Amino acid sequence: MRGLKKEARLPTVYEVIGVLILFIVIMFGFINLLELPIQLALFTSWFMVIGLGLWIGLRYKKLQDGLLQGISNGLEAVLILITVGALIGTWIAGGIVPSIIYYGLSVISPNIFLFATLIICALTSLATGTSFGTAGTAGIAMIGIGQSFGIPLPLVAGAVISGAYVGDKLSPLSDTTVMTASLTKVDIIEHIKSMLYVSGPAFGIASLLFIFVGFFYVGNSVDLTRAEEAMGALQGQFNISWYMLVPPLIVIALLAMKQPSIPTITFGAFLGVIWGFAFQGIPFLDAIQTSYQGYSIDSGIEFMDTLLNSGGMVSMLEVILLILLALGLGGLMEAAGILHVICQTLLKWADNAGKTTLTTLIAAFFGNFFGGAAYVSVITGSKITEENYDRLNIDKRVLSRNTEAGGTITTPMVPWSDGGVFMAVTLGVSTMAYLPFLWFHFLVIIITLLYGFTGKFIWYTKGKEYTENYEDSTVNTTKFEA
Known part of the structure; x- marks a missing residue:
């Protein structure tokens, strides 16, 4: 029995919550309490996620491939x-x-x-x-x-x-505009x-x-x-x-x-x-x-x-190092199934246009927060929540619009994302200092949520049949390939 390979599985919701809490503690402790560089906080977080991946049965090689893919994407x-x-x-x-x-x-x-x-x-x-x-x-x-x-x-x-x-x-x-339109299969002009x-x-x-x-x-x-x-x-x-x-x-x-x-x-x-x-x-x-x-x-x-x-x-x-570390962390979280578990949990809750809009914003924001790049955010926002739009017969133009609101728009709001780091270094103003004055960004998010929960400018498909097929998800919901 000792020679049998442990079957990989998705992390539980509680394991994911624990990792997210620990991530926030590491970021806060390193930056605010110990006054250490944010790069060290992100590098330390790599091994936290690797530890979870090994715990749930993944091989290190798969985790490393995810890390490299995350870096490659950005x-x-x-x-x-x-x-x-x-x-x-x-x-x-x-x-x-x-x-x-x-x-x-x-x-x-x-x-x-x-x-x-x-x-x-x-x-x-x-x-x-x-x-x-x-x-x-x-x-x-x-x-x-x-x-x-x-x-x-x-x-x-x-x-x-x-x-x-x-x-x-x-x-x-x-x-990002072209990429979002492509991922959601919406004509770019209509998007x-x-x-x-x-x-x-x-x-x-x-x-x-x-x-x-x-x-x-x-x-x-x-x-x-x-x-x-x-x-x-x-x-x-x-x-x-x-x-x-x-x-x-x-x-x-x-x-x-x-x-x-x-x-x-x-x-x-x-x-x-x-x-x-x-x-x-x-x-x-x-x-x-x-x-x-x-x-x-x-x-x-x-x-x-x-x-x-x-x-x-x-x-x-230093900016490039920071972005590479953030992208690597996002790739590790994707490989370990953390982002998948978060978004699947949100999908079960989203049963109307307002909740579906909110889940897309959250899923896209997670792409920036844990993936460190706008490219990651438009993928998490669009691909992970699109089945809910099909299930509710909501037009994909709403999905593409919501993905940009939660992904592209929130990129400069995250201090370690590529957009947040670039703006802070180029303009000489820290992310947290300029954040309160991103009025266009906050208004886009607020108006998007307002439309979702009031039904304003939410278009529904007519005369089209959609088939729910949860088995075609890009990540298996029961086990991983170790």
């Missing part, structure tokens, strides 16, 4: 991080970011700055389909302008990220139309909130002397001119023409090298070096130095 985000780091470094050295900040200070009124930030980032992300690219270009420029005006940076970051995720959610060029019922009101209300805060809070506290000092410092350090805006226009145009993000952003970084050499008088090899090491400046103004001493691939190394 490698595109890692590559984008590397290229954006290079782009930020060369665009600062080439005078591109300083010129955008200078002209922004010249033409944007402090009263409407937050609203303008929301609109500019929304238009950029709609044209390019990338929230990362938007934050790494227009976003850091808006942070610089806001800092020069003396506006609290978490508030500015909230406007930047809110605008950036409008396009990440609605643009037909966005990878976008469905989301407009939620995103339109959310964006309108968020715009009013940023306008209100701009006029009644920011407008009364801005010291324009600081902005004038920043403009003088920028002119003293860089050649400021209209042709510094050419590289951003080229990059945005290429992305709008559906060119791949990674080579396009890399080309933008190369343009920054050319601009630094041709217009800023930087030796060519030094200009290339800024793509790796970032840019260094001593303007004599502390907040400007803090903003412009950044960029380079090196600046993204």
